[in-house]
Amino acid sequence: MQNAxxxxxxxxxxxxxxxxxxxxxxxxxxxxxFTPGRWKVPYSMEVIFALVIAAVTFGGALVSQATVxxxxxxxxxxxxxxxxxxxxxxxVDADAFDKVVTAYLYQWGFIFINPDGSATRNxxxxxxxxxxxxxxxxxxxxxxxxxxxxxxxxxxxxKAVRSxxxxxPSKPGKYLIQCMDYCGIGHHQMKxxxxxxxxxxxxxxHG
Amino acid sequence: MSSDYQYHKSLNWEPEDLFSKYSFxxxxxxxxxxxxxxxxMLLALIMLAIGGAMAMTMRVELMxxxxxxxxPKPYINxxxxxxxxxxxxxxxxFATAALYFILPTTLGLDGIKSPWAAHMSFLTLILGGVLLFxxxxxxxxxxxxxxxxxxxGDIVWMAHIAIILVGIxxxxxxxxxxxxxxxxxxxxxxxxxxxxxxxxxALTGGLFLLLSAPMLSLVGxxxxxxYLEISAIFEPARGGDALTFLFxxxxxxxxxxxxxxxxxxxxxxHMLPRLLGRNLWSHMSGVIAFSALFLVGFGVWVxxxxxxxxxxxxxxxxxxxxxxxxxxxxxxxxxxxxxxxWQGRISHETRATIPFKFIAGAVxxxxxGGVNGYLNGNIAVDTDFIHxxxxxxxxxxxxxxxxxxxxxxxxxxxxxxxxxGRMFNQTLANLHFWLWLPGIFxxxxxxxxxxxxxxxxxxxxxxxxxxxxTGQFWLSIAGFVNGLGFLIFxxxxxxxxxxxxxxxxxxxPVPDTSMADQAVVQPAE
Numbered sequence: 001m002q003n004a005x006x007x008x009x010x011x012x013x014x015x016x017x018x019x020x021x022x023x024x025x026x027x028x029x030x031x032x033x034f035t036p037g038r039w040k041v042p043y044s045m046e047v048i049f050a051l052v053i054a055a056v057t058f059g060g061a062l063v064s065q066a067t068v069x070x071x072x073x074x075x076x077x078x079x080x081x082x083x084x085x086x087x088x089x090x091x092v093d094a095d096a097f098d099k100v101v102t103a104y105l106y107q108w109g110f111i112f113i114n115p116d117g118s119a120t121r122n123x124x125x126x127x128x129x130x131x132x133x134x135x136x137x138x139x140x141x142x143x144x145x146x147x148x149x150x151x152x153x154x155x156x157x158x159k160a161v162r163s164x165x166x167x168x169p170s171k172p173g174k175y176l177i178q179c180m181d182y183c184g185i186g187h188h189q190m191k192x193x194x195x196x197x198x199x200x201x202x203x204x205x206h207g
Numbered sequence: 208m209s210s211d212y213q214y215h216k217s218l219n220w221e222p223e224d225l226f227s228k229y230s231f232x233x234x235x236x237x238x239x240x241x242x243x244x245x246x247x248m249l250l251a252l253i254m255l256a257i258g259g260a261m262a263m264t265m266r267v268e269l270m271x272x273x274x275x276x277x278x279p280k281p282y283i284n285x286x287x288x289x290x291x292x293x294x295x296x297x298x299x300x301f302a303t304a305a306l307y308f309i310l311p312t313t314l315g316l317d318g319i320k321s322p323w324a325a326h327m328s329f330l331t332l333i334l335g336g337v338l339l340f341x342x343x344x345x346x347x348x349x350x351x352x353x354x355x356x357x358x359x360g361d362i363v364w365m366a367h368i369a370i371i372l373v374g375i376x377x378x379x380x381x382x383x384x385x386x387x388x389x390x391x392x393x394x395x396x397x398x399x400x401x402x403x404x405x406x407x408x409a410l411t412g413g414l415f416l417l418l419s420a421p422m423l424s425l426v427g428x429x430x431x432x433x434y435l436e437i438s439a440i441f442e443p444a445r446g447g448d449a450l451t452f453l454f455x456x457x458x459x460x461x462x463x464x465x466x467x468x469x470x471x472x473x474x475x476x477h478m479l480p481r482l483l484g485r486n487l488w489s490h491m492s493g494v495i496a497f498s499a500l501f502l503v504g505f506g507v508w509v510x511x512x513x514x515x516x517x518x519x520x521x522x523x524x525x526x527x528x529x530x531x532x533x534x535x536x537x538x539x540x541x542x543x544x545x546x547x548x549w550q551g552r553i554s555h556e557t558r559a560t561i562p563f564k565f566i567a568g569a570v571x572x573x574x575x576g577g578v579n580g581y582l583n584g585n586i587a588v589d590t591d592f593i594h595x596x597x598x599x600x601x602x603x604x605x606x607x608x609x610x611x612x613x614x615x616x617x618x619x620x621x622x623x624x625x626x627x628g629r630m631f632n633q634t635l636a637n638l639h640f641w642l643w644l645p646g647i648f649x650x651x652x653x654x655x656x657x658x659x660x661x662x663x664x665x666x667x668x669x670x671x672x673x674x675x676x677t678g679q680f681w682l683s684i685a686g687f688v689n690g691l692g693f694l695i696f697x698x699x700x701x702x703x704x705x706x707x708x709x710x711x712x713x714x715x716p717v718p719d720t721s722m723a724d725q726a727v728v729q730p731a732e
Contacts (some may be wrong), residue, residue, distance in 0.1 A: 011582075011585060011587050011588045011591075014581065014582060014585060014588070015582060015588075017254055017581065018578050018579055018581045018582050019578075021578045021581065021722050022574060022578040022579075024539075024573060025545075025574040026542060026571065026574055026576065028267070028549070028573060028684040029545050029548070029567075029570060029574065032545050032546075032548035032549040032553075033548060033553065033558075033567060034674050036552055038549075039550070040488070040546075040550050041488065041546040041549060041550070043489060043492075046211075046489070046492060046539065046542055046543075049538070049542060050535055050538075050539060051445070053534060053535050053538055054532070055421055056581075057528070057531040057532050057534060057535065057581070058528065060531055060581065060585060061524065061527050061528040061531055061584075061585070063587075064527060064585040064586055064588070065520075065524050065527070065586070067587040068514065068586050068590075069520070071587075072520075079480060118547075119623075128518050140353075141351070141353050141354040141357070142351050142353075142354065142449055144594070146595075146661065146663070148592075148660075148661035151591040151592060152590065152591065153589075153591070153592075153594045153595070154588050154590075155512060155595075157443070157448075157450055157453070158353065158443040158444075158449055158451035159443050160450075160516070162516060176670070178661075179661055179663070180594060180595040180596070180663055180664075181351070181595060182283070182347045182351070182354070182664070182665040184358060185279045185283065185345070185358075185407070186279070186281055187279075187666060188279065188663075188665075188666035188667050188668045188669070189668075191670075197290065199400065
């Protein structure tokens with residue numbers, strides 16, 4: 001998945017199906033309520049209805065799975081991740097990502113640790129259009145890691161490492177990073193910033 | 208045939224004032240199914256008032272960004288109590304109690320089986336509720352470990368015991384439902400598929416309660432022993448694993464949403480033919496939908512923390528597919544209701560009836576809230592903007608407030624004349640409905656909008672982004688509209704119990720439209 005700016009991707013079609021189902025249901029109900037009813041719906045119609053819904057469901061699950069598989073295929077495998085836990089020594093193909101960072105979530109803030117050991121608090125600096133791999137980890141309670149601008153949520157339970165990657169927005173600026181799981185009284189303050197700096201990168205570089 | 212309109216028409220109680228007929232002690236202690244149901248529903252409505260007060264407090268605080276009225280600690284107390292009360296102390300008890308009320312009549316039995324279990328369930332719930340209020344937990348209604356082992360001060364163990372008691376209460380509450388459904392089989396010796404749909408609701412609802420509630424007690428028990436440092440199953444700092452908690456607690460937590468849903472669907476199947484004045488579209492379709500919902504409903508719980516990194520991706524796919532598949536049995540129910548309404552004329556009398564209006568509102572809201580289950584189960588979209596944004600509360604408020612709230616009002620308004628002997632004020636009841644329908648709908652829509660803009664849940668304060676500020680402001684207004692509707696409901700039922708118009712005979716007279724059907728019916732086969 002070359003452009004992980006949100007996992008929504010092809011799911012827009014599912015969003016449309018959802019809206020269509022909802023509007024059809026509401027319309028049918030309004031017709032039934034406010035127009036004089038006429039006939040008894042044949043039973044075969046419900047069978048067709050159920051089969052259509054089941055087919056749409058299976059198709060939707062396949063589309064979603066394809067998107068997710070595509071996304072995860074870019075993330076290093078589990079064995080490598082097991083070695084990472086807590087440490088910053090990450091063995092990742094240097095070509096795959098422009099930046100690799102460990103995000104350490106605690107009550108109530110974020111620390112971003114670079115591979116060279118330097119760290120920033122509540123701010124992650126990236127270049128426009130960069131592919132960034134984040135190893136998300138927490139030590140106290142369950143936290144969530146979400147960057148709305150790139151449409152990505154990761155939930156992390158204590159002591160686990162969940163890897164996630166995203167493509168930084170191409171427009172320089174400050175983007176919100178927030179905790180998505182209730183993690184104590186300061187949950188609402190647990191925010192950080194994704195700082196996209198510098199010149200916009202050439203689109204062709206990352207294909 | 209059990210979905211026969213004539214059969215439902217005959218199911219009528221005589222309007223009478225049960226409150227003056229029995230003493231308070233009798234009301235509490237008698238095993239009469241109607242009184243058991245009534246006291247369960249009244250307790251649930253008191254809980255609804257308390258949970259609603261919590262909601263109003265939250266809405267006042269969230270009206271503007273920043274912290275104005277209450278700090279983070281009281282805010283999260285309110286959030287926690289609102290969630291726990293509305294799910295465990297209002298929705299589930301109300302739905303089971305409503306089914307206790309109607310079951311003996313619809314199944315043609317003398318009363319419900321094992322009334323002792325219903326009594327014990329009621330008492331255990333009160334005990335659990337009191338402990339919960341004293342401990343004032345602040346770990347949200349999903350009480351994720353290890354957070355729930357560490358916060359809420361020195362008396363958090365009371366909240367753990369309360370969780371154990373609620374699990375016991377729900378287990379006990381399921382016994383009469385299942386046993387009464389089985390008693391129908393024993394008494395009539397009929398085929399299972401001929402059982403009235405209220406019986407099918409009792410059967411599957413009872414099984415849901417009996418199979419899922421023990422897990423809640425177990426989770427509460429392990430939380431208690433973890434807190435007392437006897438064990439360390441959920442506590443990662445001492446070798447436990449938070450994932451164990453997630454797997455265990457959602458095994459209860461997902462079927463838990465069907466605990467109030469299934470009994471109220473069953474009640475709807477009972478009320479709809481009665482109010483429409485003709486047969487239900489299909490009895491068999493309802494039987495299939497109840498069974499399928501039960502079978503699929505136990506195989507979806509991992510979607511609450513998907514994608515799960517410790518299981519094979521095929522298993523993630525399985526849970527995702529099962530979650531989306533839930534829409535099939537649920538939409539079979541809705542199809543049946545809409546087809547029943549479509550089948551013939553809806554008389555003016557029916558349309559003007561308050562319970563019918565609330566039923567229509569409930570069906571409308573279950574469509575609104577139900578279709579987005581198609582999107583929610585989807586791992587890709589879930590990872591984008593659904594997980595723990597306002598989209599999620601939007602979905603379950605459409606279901607809990609929209610369907611279960613509206614249906615419980617339909618139930619309460621329709622049994623009101625039977626238990627007080629008086630009719631409620633129609634104008635006030637209409638006002639209640641016309642405040643709730645737009646109120647709930649706009650509340651849910653605004654929550655969806657906030658979810659699409661990635662507004663996080665469980666926050667006392669939020670960034671002053673224009674879309675969040677506008678959304679939260681109007682969300683608060685919609686919340687107050689719902690609160691006002693509930694206030695009108697309370698005033699109405701209290702005042703009308705004393706000064707309402709006395710009724711005798713059938714309080715819901717609707718013309719028989721089944722004959723009219725035959726005149727216009729054009730078989731499409």
